[in-house]
Amino acid sequence: EPEVTQTPSHQVTQMGQEVILRCVPISNHLYFYWYRQILGQKVEFLVSFYNNEISEKSEIFDDQFSVERPDGSNFTLKIRSTKLEDSAMYFCASIGTGSYEQYFGPGTRLTVT
Amino acid sequence: AQSVAQPEDQVNVAEGNPLTVKCTYSVSGNPYLFWYVQYPNRGLQFLLKYITGDNLVKGSYGFEAEFNKSQTSFHLKKPSALVSDSALYFCAADSGNTPLVFGKGTRLSVIA
Numbered sequence: 001e002p003e004v005t006q007t008p009s010h011q012v013t014q015m016g017q018e019v020i021l022r023c024v025p026i027s028n029h030l031y032f033y034w035y036r037q038i039l040g041q042k043v044e045f046l047v048s049f050y051n052n053e054i055s056e057k058s059e060i061f062d063d064q065f066s067v068e069r070p071d072g073s074n075f076t077l078k079i080r081s082t083k084l085e086d087s088a089m090y091f092c093a094s095i096g097t098g099s100y101e102q103y104f105g106p107g108t109r110l111t112v113t
Numbered sequence: 114a115q116s117v118a119q120p121e122d123q124v125n126v127a128e129g130n131p132l133t134v135k136c137t138y139s140v141s142g143n144p145y146l147f148w149y150v151q152y153p154n155r156g157l158q159f160l161l162k163y164i165t166g167d168n169l170v171k172g173s174y175g176f177e178a179e180f181n182k183s184q185t186s187f188h189l190k191k192p193s194a195l196v197s198d199s200a201l202y203f204c205a206a207d208s209g210n211t212p213l214v215f216g217k218g219t220r221l222s223v224i225a
Contacts, residue, residue: 004156033212035213035215041217042203042215042216042218043203043205043213043218044215045212048212056212058212091157093157093213100145100162100164100209101162102213103159104149104157105156106155107155107156
């Protein structure tokens with residue numbers, strides 16, 4: 001069964017550093033999402049991406065964040081200058097045309113020290 | 114604003130007993146409702162969805178959920194709980210190709 005994959009599984013970085021989180025959505029899916037889950041809290045929407053552009057973003061997704069689909073298979077989330085409060089589990093999700101359920105990757109745990 | 118509420122942080126049930134995990138929602142328009150399960154150190158795994166049609170939907174691993182429009186609820190149920198069902202359960206909602214709004218999650222503990 002096809003699945004969404006994410007790398008790395010765990011990333012530790014120092015405050016102020018840039019990080020790139022990578023996702024490979026299911027191959028025929030067209031809508032892509034990033035969510036985050038701060039430890040012990042609910043899953044929160046960050047951004048959605050369709051047709052090579054951002055279709056919607058939350059207030060969490062400020063100028064420090066960016067997304068890209070550089071090569072038709074990968075979908076990346078970049079945080080330019082990480083803050084302590086960016087420490088969270090980041091989930092990528094994708095959805096196919098005519099479908100309703102989002103398929104989630106296993107997540108990347110980001111720890112900012 | 115859309116919201117999903119899961120009133121219980123923790124649900125404990127004995128193995129073999131029925132389980133219910135509660136969820137209520139507030140969505141503009143017709144709601145699309147979902148349940149996801151998260152095992153330790155794993156991603157969110159889709160269990161079931163309600164889009165339209167029968168109010169009782171069946172999903173993976175013997176789980177089912179009942180859509181109740183008048184009570185704006187979508188409670189997750191299983192007739193006979195297994196120890197392996199112990200996990201974190203999330204209810205989520207959207208109104209069609211919009212970002213999912215999640216509840217805070219309910220930790221289910223099934224005791225042998």
